Amino acid sequence: MDLVLNPLAAVGRGVLGACRTVGNAALFALEAVSHLFRPPFYGRLFLKAFLEIAYFSLPVVALTAVFTGMVLVLQSYTGFARFNATGAVANLVVLSITRELGPVLAGLMVAGRISASFAAEIGTMRVTDQIDALTTLSTNPMKYLVAPRLLAGALAMPLLVLVADVLGVMGGWLIATLKLGFVSSTYLKATFDFLQFDDVVSGLVKASVFGFIVALMGTWCGYNSKGGAQGVGGATTTAVVTSSILILALDYVLTEMFFAQ
Amino acid sequence: MSGPHDPPQGQPAAQPEASTEAVNRRAEVLPPNTTQASLLAAAAGVPKIRMRGVKKAFAGKVVLDGVDLEVPAQxxxxxxxxxxxxxxxTIKSILGLVEPDEGVIEIDGVDVLRLPRRDREALGDRIGMLFQNGALFDSLPVWENVCFKLLAQKRIGRAQARDRAAEVLAQVGLAASVGDLSPSELxxxxQKRVALARAIAARPDIxxxxxxxxxxxxxxxAVIDGLIVDCVKKLGATAVSITHDMASARRIGDQAAMIYKGRIVWEGAAATLGHSGNAMVDQFANGEREGPIQMELRR
Incomplete structure (x- = not known):
């Protein structure tokens, strides 16, 4: 009997543990968001986090976008040439970049940079008593450390993705005109004629959600880290892995919401 | 649940009546953060901090097993x-960093565990804390660390905070130029001096x-102990320290208490440490291997 019940009990414990973790993360996010509407507000910390995400992540996101656009043109040209449909390359590139690749790849790049950075910084503050020190200095750590970062994540990512969209399309245009012999004006006309406002907006909404998730996972894992250097290292890894998986999972959910027929 | 004789929430417990003259007399020597309630409590002889039957366990492991402790004002x-x-x-419970499972913690006769969250946060304005490793914020320069509480509560502007930081740094024997350094450069x-400066900058009364x-x-x-004694006396504050260092305990403390297995097992004058007459305290203070305290070794 135990042979049957033990694995079931283990599965049950796992499910309960997962539910507890999701619940705790949701409560953490709710509390942090509630602080965005109650003074005092830490504008300086928001700007610092905003700059860290939007400005200092720009080089890595820009490079990712440019190369993705370039590769996408090459791949789609090879594929479409089999059906004499190379005229659709520009359309495919712009849709793929704005709807999917811009937000998802930028999200994954920022997850690696920012989630890790937030988790390591806040985790170190946790294990060196700096978070307790904030409380004794009459400062709510959620309001001071978490809320400004969540807001910065949600607002900075759309800007970053807007830049990534432009650079991704330009990367594609560069290869299409210089290597594949497309006429520049025709390629650009096909790009802008086919692009709709909703395509861009859906990508920016995704970016905002991903930015929030990246900041949430970084701060949550750091805030709950335990032990010393090993604990902080573990929190950093968990933050990056969890935020990356959540970005991919939420990308499906959001795409289903925006575009499912 | 409140009992029929409990005081209203946030009010001092029943205490002997204090005269206005006595309150005013104490107001002259108590720190600026002292409230009217604490003046009344001090004049009436109510302990600054009182813990009664405080219990706390973590994952089934009992850490506090009914702590009873009184710390007189100043x-x-x-x-x-x-x-x-x-x-x-014990001190994290008083500070509100740990929520006890049972018991009462009073500050100036007010049961802080029953206070609404906002009032409890406000109580923090009157409390300073020096952490073991300093816990200085390494993302901020020293002067912002020192005046963190004053800046966070917008009690002063940044320009004023620099002057106030220089003033407090001087109190702990540091030059004003140290204010521009990062904690990691100290x-x-x-770092301990800066942490002490941060603890006293807002003129706490505990x-x-x-x-x-x-x-x-x-x-x-010894230098840090001297600074602690000077600062506490100058502020007229109540101090609670935890230490393993007996020389430090004798220098800092008026009173001492020994905690063993989550209970206070002795209280007395700090000067008597080592010859208190209590076998546990004397073993601990003199660092003897043999005695009633047995080190628990995990096998």
Whole structure:
């Protein structure tokens, strides 16, 4: 009997543990968001986090976008040439970049940079008593450390993705005109004629959600880290892995919401 | 649940009537953060801090097993005890960093565990804390660390804060130029001084010191102890320290208490440590291997 019940009990414990973790993360996010509407507000910390995400992540996101656009043109040209449909390359590139690749790849790049950075910084503050020190200095750590970062994540990512969209399309245009012999004006006309406002907006909404998730996972894992250097290292890894998986999972959910027929 | 004789929430417990003259007299010597309630409580002889039957367990492991402790106003209490005996959890419970499972913690006769969250946060304005490792914010320069509470509460502007930081740094024997450095550029002794400056900058009326001399050489330890005594006296504050360092305990403390297995097993004058007549305290204070305290070794 135990042979049957033990694995079931283990599965049950796992499910309960997962539910507890999701619940705790949701409560953490709710509390942090509630602080965005109650003074005092830490504008300086928001700007610092905003700059860290939007400005200092720009080089890595820009490079990712440019190369993705370039590769996408090459791949789609090879594929479409089999059906004499190379005229659709520009359309495919712009849709793929704005709807999917811009937000998802930028999200994954920022997850690696920012989630890790937030988790390591806040985790170190946790294990060196700096978070307790904030409380004794009459400062709510959620309001001071978490809320400004969540807001910065949600607002900075759309800007970053807007830049990534432009650079991704330009990367594609560069290869299409210089290597594949497309006429520049025709390629650009096909790009802008086919692009709709909703395509861009859906990508920016995704970016905002991903930015929030990246900041949430970084701060949550750091805030709950335990032990010393090993604990902080573990929190950093968990933050990056969890935020990356959540970005991919939420990308499906959001795409289903925006575009499912 | 409130009992029929409990005071209203946030009000001092029943106490002898205090005369206005006595209150005014005390107001002259107590720190600026002292409230009317604490003046009344002090004049009436109510302990500054009172813990009754405080219990706390973590994952089934009992850390505090009914702590009873009283700290009179403007006195300096040192809590002694071995590693894992519950010293840190005791002060974290008073600070509100740990929520006790049972018991009562009163400050100026007010049961702080029953206070609404906002009032409890406001209580923090009157409390300073020096952490064992300093816990300085390494993303901020020293002057912002020192005036963090004043800036966070917008009690002063940034320009004023620099002046106030220089003033407090001078009190702990540091030059104003140290204010522009990062905490990581300071030695251990200087970090402790900055942490002390941060603890006293907002002129609290209760200050906690967690192992203030740990990691310092004996001379620097004595210097820090001297600064602590001076600052506490100057502010007229109530101090609670936890330490393993007996020389430090005798220098800082007026009173001492020994915690063992989550209970206070002795209270007395700090000067008597080592010859208190209590076998546990004397074993601990003299660092003897043989005695009633047995080190628990995990097999």
């Amino acid at each position: 006195s300096s209490m040192v809590i002694l005890g071995g590693s894992g005996s519950g010293k840190s959890v 030695s251990g002794g200087m 200050i906690f010191f967690d192992e203030p001399t740990t990691g310092l050489d004996p001379i620097m330890g």
